[in-house]
Amino acid sequence: MSTQTLQPTAPAPRTFGAPVLEASGVVMRFGGLTAVNDVNLTVREGEIMGLIGPNGAGKTTFFNCLTGMYKPTEGEVKFLGTVLPPKPRSVVKAGMARTFQNIRLFGNMTALENVMVGRYCRTNAMALTSIIRGPKYRREEAESRRIAQEWLDFVGLGHTSEHLARNLPYGDQRRLEIARALATDPRLILLDEPTAGMNPKETEQAKDLIFRIRDKGLAVVVIEHDMRFIFSLCDRVHCLVRGETLIEGSPQEVQSDHRVIEAYIGQPDEDEEEMVAEAHAQDEAAPSTPAATDGRMKEDRA
Numbered sequence: 001m002s003t004q005t006l007q008p009t010a011p012a013p014r015t016f017g018a019p020v021l022e023a024s025g026v027v028m029r030f031g032g033l034t035a036v037n038d039v040n041l042t043v044r045e046g047e048i049m050g051l052i053g054p055n056g057a058g059k060t061t062f063f064n065c066l067t068g069m070y071k072p073t074e075g076e077v078k079f080l081g082t083v084l085p086p087k088p089r090s091v092v093k094a095g096m097a098r099t100f101q102n103i104r105l106f107g108n109m110t111a112l113e114n115v116m117v118g119r120y121c122r123t124n125a126m127a128l129t130s131i132i133r134g135p136k137y138r139r140e141e142a143e144s145r146r147i148a149q150e151w152l153d154f155v156g157l158g159h160t161s162e163h164l165a166r167n168l169p170y171g172d173q174r175r176l177e178i179a180r181a182l183a184t185d186p187r188l189i190l191l192d193e194p195t196a197g198m199n200p201k202e203t204e205q206a207k208d209l210i211f212r213i214r215d216k217g218l219a220v221v222v223i224e225h226d227m228r229f230i231f232s233l234c235d236r237v238h239c240l241v242r243g244e245t246l247i248e249g250s251p252q253e254v255q256s257d258h259r260v261i262e263a264y265i266g267q268p269d270e271d272e273e274e275m276v277a278e279a280h281a282q283d284e285a286a287p288s289t290p291a292a293t294d295g296r297m298k299e300d301r302a
C-alpha cells in the first residue's frame, strides 16, 4: 500500500467539552481468550473518536462492553460520570445509542416504524395504556411518529418512511439504523462499521451525516476499516491490536505510526522491503495519481 492512500484532509484542531464516556482498564475474557485487554478510552462532548484495528482486534467486543451487552471481566465504564448497570436498556435510557456491524432492523416493519422503536425508551406509555389505546397513548404515538419522521429526514430517508426496511438498499438500511439510534435522544452514538457495503458516494454522504450528528452536540465513536474515511473524519483515533491499545492520537499521529500499518498488513520481510523501496522510487519518478484502492484495510467479508 502506498502512503498516498492514507493522506487525510486534516480537520482543523477543535476543542471539546466535558468527558461523556470514560472507560478504564476494560478487560473482556471469553474462557481462555482475552478479546479486550486493559483498554482505556475517554470521549468528550463534540468529539469524533475513531476505533480501528485489524479483524478480530476486539473493536466490537469493546463496543459491547461499553453498551451493556457484555459485563466487562474487569474495569469500569462511566457514562456522564456514572457507572451504568450492564444492561442495554439502561444504557440507552442514559443516553448512549449504537448501531451494529451486522444490521439489526425489523425487516417487516416500515422505515418509520423502525425509527419509532427507538422512541419507546423515551415514552411514558405503559403496557396497560398501549392495550387500552387511550388519549395519552395516542398523543404519545403521534409525537413519536413526528419525531421519527424528523430523524428519517435528517439521515436523508424521509421519502422511504412507508417502505419495508427489508426492501431498502443496503446503504439505506445502515442509515436507517443510525436514524433509529438518534431517535433515542443520545448524547453519545457508537457506530460499528457504518460504511461497510457502501459505495464511495454513499461513504461520502455517511461522513457528512456523522459531521452533522456531531454538530448537534453529540459525541461519536466510529469503528471503520476504511482508513481514508477514518482519518478525514475523526478528531482522534484509537487503534486496537489483539485486544490491546497500540496507539491513540490525532489522525496524523496514528497514520504515520509504522506499527499501525504493520498491524494491518504484517511486517515486511527483506524481499518485500526491497519491493516497497523500489515501488516508492517509481512513485517518486511518476506523476502522482489518485489512489486506486478505496482505502479499506480489511478482508472483504460478507
Ligand SMILES: Nc1ncnc2c1ncn2[C@@H]1O[C@H](COP(=O)(O)OP(=O)(O)OP(=O)(O)O)[C@@H](O)[C@H]1O
Residues within 6 Å of the ligand: 030, 033, 035, 053, 054, 055, 056, 057, 058, 059, 060, 061, 062, 101
Ligand atoms: N461472544 C464471544 N465468545 C467468544 N469469543 C468471542 C465472542 N465475541 C468475540 N469473540 C472473539 O473475540 C475476538 C475479538 O472479536 P471482535 O468481534 O470484537 O473483533 P473486531 O475487532 O470487531 O473484528 P472485525 O473487524 O472483524 O469486526 C475474536 O477473536 C472473536 O472471535
Ligand SMILES: [Mg+2]
Residues within 6 Å of the ligand: 059, 060, 061, 101
Ligand atoms: Mg467487529
